[in-house]
Amino acid sequence: xxxxxxxxxxxxxxxxxxxxxxxxxxxxxxxxxxxxxxxxxxxxxxxxxxxxxxxxxxxxxxxxxxxxxxxxxxxxxxxxxxxxxxxxxxxxxxxxxxxxxxxxxxxxxxxxxxxxx
Numbered sequence: 001x002x003x004x005x006x007x008x009x010x011x012x013x014x015x016x017x018x019x020x021x022x023x024x025x026x027x028x029x030x031x032x033x034x035x036x037x038x039x040x041x042x043x044x045x046x047x048x049x050x051x052x053x054x055x056x057x058x059x060x061x062x063x064x065x066x067x068x069x070x071x072x073x074x075x076x077x078x079x080x081x082x083x084x085x086x087x088x089x090x091x092x093x094x095x096x097x098x099x100x101x102x103x104x105x106x107x108x109x110x111x112x113x114x115x116x117x
Contacts, residue, residue, distance in 0.1 A: 062114045069110045073103040 047055060080096035 066110045069107040073107045076100050076103040
């Protein structure tokens with residue numbers, strides 16, 4: 001008739017396995033499947049399921065905006081190339097430069113939103 005009382009290490013181990021780390025939105029771990037443990041005093045941060053869904057939706061929206069802006073930029077550059085293939089006036093040249101710069105700027109802005117921090 002032995003009663004088995006858990007020793008201190010079992011209690012600590014059981015307690016630590018029931019503690020759930022809080023997830024934070026917006027922090028992405030490069031390799032969450034790695035077997036390396038984080039440095040002492042730090043923990044691996046992961047997004048919650050809801051946070052991951054919202055992040056994925058945002059990425060899809062920004063990727064679509066990028067595609068649209070990229071197509072506008074391509075059209076503007078093709079139009080400028082065709083318009084400037086021969087002799088052109090300074091006004092036409094300035095207009096084409098402005099159009100290409102504006103579409104390029106909006107494309108870069110969307111890219112900055114899309115790329116990871």
